[in-house]
Amino acid sequence: MSLPELVAKNIANYRVAAGLSQDALGTAAGIAKNYASLIEVSAPDLTIETVESIARVLEIDASLLLADPRESAS
Template sequence: MNVRKIIGWNLRKLRVAQGLSQERLALAADIDRSYVGRVERGSENVTIDTLEALAKVLGVSAAELLTEPPKGARDPAPLSSGRKPKAN
């Protein structure tokens, strides 16, 4: 797996685990939503500054986004579609 794919795999895994949409992550990191999608697909060459911004929003170190997934790990599941219910 190349580094761009590793970053995308980790980004999606962490984003979905925290229940963040690509749009919310992008807004919090001050980047474009479509850029987040391209990063997750491994088609974007991410700068260190962008990697740091994404990691900060996700509450992890930038190094965690560079950690190779375990052998045989499945792709992270997508976030369930639809809006979340409002918290009371």
């Protein structure tokens, strides 16, 4: 899995776990609603600042969005 795919999957998983809609995440992170949904598909042109904003809204460390959960499960 590529890094953009991994980040997209992690964002979606953490968003769902936090009980947030894509709209709510986008609004709280200061990103366009349609971009919030696009991020979860392919994370196009995702900046580290956006990753940080999303992590802040999700109340997690930004590094978790970059981590492969399969590696920590071993």
